[in-house]
Amino acid sequence: MAQSLDRLRESPSQTAGPYVHIGLTPNFCGIGGVYASDLGATMVNDKTRGERIGLSIRVLDGTGTPLKDALIEVWQADADGLYNSPAELRGAADPNFLGWGRCPTDMDTGLCAFETIKPGRVPFGDGRLMAPHITLWIVARGINLGLHTRLYFSDEEKANAQDPILARIEHRIRVPTLIADRTGDIYVFDVHLQGEKETVFFDS
Amino acid sequence: MPAESGSNRRPETGAFFQRDRTWHPPALTPNYKTSVLRSPQKAPLAFDNTLSEISGPVFGHAMLGELDADLIHNFARPGESAIGERIIVYGRVLDERGVGVPGALLEFWQANAGGRYRHKKDGYLAPLDPNFGGCGRAITDEDGGYGFRTVKPGPYPWPNGPNDWRPSHIHFSVFGHGFAQRLITQMYFEGDPLIWHCPIARGIPDRAAIETLIAALDMQATIPFDARAYKFDIVLRGRRSSLFENRLEGN
Numbered sequence: 438m439a440q441s442l443d444r445l446r447e448s449p450s451q452t453a454g455p456y457v458h459i460g461l462t463p464n465f466c467g468i469g470g471v472y473a474s475d476l477g478a479t480m481v482n483d484k485t486r487g488e489r490i491g492l493s494i495r496v497l498d499g500t501g502t503p504l505k506d507a508l509i510e511v512w513q514a515d516a517d518g519l520y521n522s523p524a525e526l527r528g529a530a531d532p533n534f535l536g537w538g539r540c541p542t543d544m545d546t547g548l549c550a551f552e553t554i555k556p557g558r559v560p561f562g563d564g565r566l567m568a569p570h571i572t573l574w575i576v577a578r579g580i581n582l583g584l585h586t587r588l589y590f591s592d593e594e595k596a597n598a599q600d601p602i603l604a605r606i607e608h609r610i611r612v613p614t615l616i617a618d619r620t621g622d623i624y625v626f627d628v629h630l631q632g633e634k635e636t637v638f639f640d641s
Numbered sequence: 642m643p644a645e646s647g648s649n650r651r652p653e654t655g656a657f658f659q660r661d662r663t664w665h666p667p668a669l670t671p672n673y674k675t676s677v678l679r680s681p682q683k684a685p686l687a688f689d690n691t692l693s694e695i696s697g698p699v700f701g702h703a704m705l706g707e708l709d710a711d712l713i714h715n716f717a718r719p720g721e722s723a724i725g726e727r728i729i730v731y732g733r734v735l736d737e738r739g740v741g742v743p744g745a746l747l748e749f750w751q752a753n754a755g756g757r758y759r760h761k762k763d764g765y766l767a768p769l770d771p772n773f774g775g776c777g778r779a780i781t782d783e784d785g786g787y788g789f790r791t792v793k794p795g796p797y798p799w800p801n802g803p804n805d806w807r808p809s810h811i812h813f814s815v816f817g818h819g820f821a822q823r824l825i826t827q828m829y830f831e832g833d834p835l836i837w838h839c840p841i842a843r844g845i846p847d848r849a850a851i852e853t854l855i856a857a858l859d860m861q862a863t864i865p866f867d868a869r870a871y872k873f874d875i876v877l878r879g880r881r882s883s884l885f886e887n888r889l890e891g892n
Binding site: 443444445446447448449450451452453454455456457458459460461463466467468470471472473476498499500504506510512514520521522523524525526535536537559560561562567570572574576577578579580581582583584585587602605606611630631635636637638639640641 | 660661665666667670675676677678679680682685687688689690692693694695696697700704706708715716738748750759761762778812818820823827841844845853854875879
């Protein structure tokens with residue numbers, strides 16, 4: 438026998454279930470007075486630097502039906518490509534932008550709307566720049582382990598073409614599943630859990 | 642950004658350990674029917690963490706309200722309290738290296754003592770408790786420790802099989818130091834026979850993994866004539882040392 442590495446194992450995931458709102462967005466589901474506001478409901482203020490954009494996201498199941506009980510979190514860099522995080526060693530991010538947001542899908546339409554800013558470019562491990570992107574984390578009833586993916590931008594064709602993560606997708610026909618379409622100031626993004634248009638999810 | 646308050650450690654910037662997906666429930670667990678149409682079928686794209694996964698938001702203790710970690714009182718009318726078995730849930734958030742994770746935001750939610758959620762989608766016969774909302778939150782201390790007070794949630798039937806019941810459980814959402822550590826899980830209670838009948842718990846393939854989600858009754862941590870205590874530790878992905886790696890900041 439060799440020495441023990443004394444490692445623990447990650448706690449196994451369990452679904453967020455149908456009542457995820459109670460814990461993560463209680464005001465949204467009518468539980469008022471416990472928290473002043475739902476965490477992550479507002480991402481920008483008047484002083485936040487950068488181009489204002491909206492995200493309009495849906496999550497669709499294997500029949501193409503939008504989920505009405507999902508919850509999406511976003512995590513992104515500021516307009517200069519800096520994260521508001523202790524792990525960011527390249528400089529101080531915009532103090533008026535945390536870069537994190539949370540939104541439940543609408544209980545009638547399944548739509549999830551974020552108001553944020555367009556992120557700058559962040560370097561890959563080897564120093565090359567990644568294309569502007571927003572990390573998504575999706576949980577819902579029936580999803581056993583939170584799903585991790587990214588939203589890229591349709592008007593960043595040149596940067597997208599050089600992005601080291603997009604470049605890793607073997608089946609090029611699937612690359613568009615990660616690119617949101619711009620209409621005015623809104624980027625529209627459908628996440629497909631299954632089927633021909635299944636979104637590329639990440640194991641990272 | 643400075644390191645977490647009260648610490649003179651350098652912030653850690655290494656990538657996280659690869660997630661052992663065989664330890665988690667697979668996406669498709671057919672006995673949990675909702676997973677059938679909501680489970681991705683294609684292989685996920687694997688890559689080592691970039692700064693987008695290594696970094697993560699920080700939530701300060703200043704955001705917490707006085708009653709955030711007291712579900713017995715945080716929705717109750719003045720002078721009243723929630724009905725049910727009074728319990729304390731406490732433990733630590735650690736990473737796979739066994740190191741405590743300070744500053745981790747925990748959010749928890751649960752049914753009331755009768756097994757009913759305060760949610761318009763829940764129509765179970767058991768009544769709502771006017772003094773129980775069902776949500777709370779805490780941020781771990783320097784050692785990764787946390788604790789809160791609540792009532793023990795009841796088991797309840799749910800529409801999956803014709804007669805499926807959820808064991809008593811509390812949902813936990815956890816933020817570590819990097820977004821790649823983000824985790825939602827559920828805590829079960831020692832001795833509950835329903836755990837081994839539950840299609841959601843049994844979606845986890847390894848019995849030993851399920852057992853890591855069962856909180857232990859800790860008689861030494863009870864408050865006599867007030868509340869029993871359950872200990873529940875949570876483990877997040879470990880972090881590689883970046884000692885000998887090319888560093889982003891060293892470009």
